[in-house]
Amino acid sequence: xxxxxxxxxxxxxxxxxxxxxxxxxxxxxxxxxxxxxxxxxxxxxxxxxxxxxxxxxxxxxxxxxxxxxxxxxxxxxxxxxxxxxxxxxxxxxxxxxxxxxxxxxxxxxxxxxxxxxxxxxxxxxxxxxxxxxxxxxxxxxxxxxxxxxxxxxxxxxxxxxxxxxxxxxxxxxxxx
Numbered sequence: 001x002x003x004x005x006x007x008x009x010x011x012x013x014x015x016x017x018x019x020x021x022x023x024x025x026x027x028x029x030x031x032x033x034x035x036x037x038x039x040x041x042x043x044x045x046x047x048x049x050x051x052x053x054x055x056x057x058x059x060x061x062x063x064x065x066x067x068x069x070x071x072x073x074x075x076x077x078x079x080x081x082x083x084x085x086x087x088x089x090x091x092x093x094x095x096x097x098x099x100x101x102x103x104x105x106x107x108x109x110x111x112x113x114x115x116x117x118x119x120x121x122x123x124x125x126x127x128x129x130x131x132x133x134x135x136x137x138x139x140x141x142x143x144x145x146x147x148x149x150x151x152x153x154x155x156x157x158x159x160x161x162x163x164x165x166x167x168x169x170x171x172x173x174x175x176x
């Protein structure tokens with residue numbers, strides 16, 4: 001096994017634990033079940049491209065994010081998610097963007113990595129709570145964060161990364 005795999009695994013476990021810190025054990029199980037059910041429903045739907053859609057759930061509120069090709073895909077994804085048992089509401093933060101070339105996809109992957117690294121290096125930002133997606137230089141931040149200050153700081157950090165054309169900060173501040 002490669003030497004970096006245990007460190008990566010530890011980072012993922014820490015990020016998951018951090019993201020779940022404000023939830024009871026029941027909330028975590030319920031949200032995990034809802035999250036998996038929404039993802040499965042998106043996979044089973046012929047209109048939605050589930051691999052392009054991120055799903056996050058907090059206390060039954062589902063956030064959809066990512067980039068799809070058409071408004072019809074975006075609307076269908078919200079309809080599918082809303083039909084899943086346990087979903088209280090759907091925050092549809094999916095953006096519509098056209099197809100990109102392989103070179104642009106590679107550039108976007110590099111940009112996503114740079115933004116994630118910048119967020120990890122920033123104090124008072126729990127980067128494990130933030131999803132980062134990039135399409136054609138447009139960076140989307142999504143997920144559930146602890147405060148409006150963290151949301152704002154994450155947006156500022158992402159905008160400061162060289163090469164970022166635009167930041168779509170669709171982070172949702174958790175409510176108790």
